[in-house]
Amino acid sequence: MSDVYRSAASIVLLRPASVCSPESCGIAYQVLLLHKPRKKDDWQLPQGGVEAGETIEQAALRELMEEAGVSAVKMLGKCTEVYKYDFPPSFRRFRPDHVCGQEIEYVFALAAHDTKVKVDNVEIDGHLWADPAQLHLYIHRKEYLDFVTDLIKKAEELANAAV
Numbered sequence: 001m002s003d004v005y006r007s008a009a010s011i012v013l014l015r016p017a018s019v020c021s022p023e024s025c026g027i028a029y030q031v032l033l034l035h036k037p038r039k040k041d042d043w044q045l046p047q048g049g050v051e052a053g054e055t056i057e058q059a060a061l062r063e064l065m066e067e068a069g070v071s072a073v074k075m076l077g078k079c080t081e082v083y084k085y086d087f088p089p090s091f092r093r094f095r096p097d098h099v100c101g102q103e104i105e106y107v108f109a110l111a112a113h114d115t116k117v118k119v120d121n122v123e124i125d126g127h128l129w130a131d132p133a134q135l136h137l138y139i140h141r142k143e144y145l146d147f148v149t150d151l152i153k154k155a156e157e158l159a160n161a162a163v
Contacts (some may be wrong), residue, residue, distance in 0.1 A: 003100035007083060009059035010047035010104050012148075013073060013156040015111040015129060027163075028131070029156050031148075033113070033138055034067055034119065035126035043138035045148065047104060056105045068127060069118030070111060076158040079106040083147050108155040110162065132156075 014029040033043045048063035050056065056078060065071050086101040117127045130138060132152045139145040 003098050005101050005103045006099045006131045007050040008047055008102045008104040008105050009050050009054075009056045009063060010083075011060040011064050011073075011110055012045060012079075012106055012108050012151045013064065013070070014109070014152070014155050014159050015115055016113050016130075016159075018113075029152075030129035030131055031059060031135075031152050032068065032070075032117065032154075033128055033130050033135075034124045035128075036123070037125045041141055041144070044144075045106075045151075057107050060107045060109075064109075067119065067124045070115055072110050073108070074162065076108040076110055076155065076162055079108065079151060079154065081106070081147075081151075083144070085144075094126040106151055108151075108158050110159050 013032040015032070016027045017030050019026055019028045030045065034046055036042050036044065046064045046067045047061070048059065048067070050059040051062075054062070057075065061071070061073070064073070083104045083106075084101065087099070119125065119127055127140075132149065135145060135149060135152075139148060
């Protein structure tokens with residue numbers, strides 16, 4: 001049997017935040033990042049495997065609810081790009097199947113400014129609403145950081161068009 005990539009779904013969840021400068025006030029967006037209890041690549045967008053019969057949108061919303069306790073969001077759209085990566089050999093040796101990595105598809109959504117996040121403290125042990133300019137403090141793998149930064153720009157465009 002040949003190696004296969006696990007189908008996964010992720011959600012770029014933005015929330016509006018009021019910002020002011022001496023010249024004016026406006027809205028900036030923060031993005032939800034979740035923390036996994038591991039040593040590397042511990043901050044990421046909400047994500048998980050797509051179950052049989054689920055669409056990418058359904059899987060992303062289910063994962064958001066399971067990992068962050070958030071259900072009330074406004075869907076903004078789906079990304080056409082896919083992020084594909086291989087699992088490290090240290091992780092693969094514990095997998096009894098032929099799954100060698102993941103192919104993650106993304107959806108965009110908007111949450112209310114006062115959205116409460118409740119993690120399970122098992123799979124996810126922390127969260128934060130990050131300013132997109134500060135992503136590099138949390139996401140260290142350059143390829144993923146660049147990809148997520150581009151995703152957030154697309155999500156912000158959709159959010160601005162929706163208001």
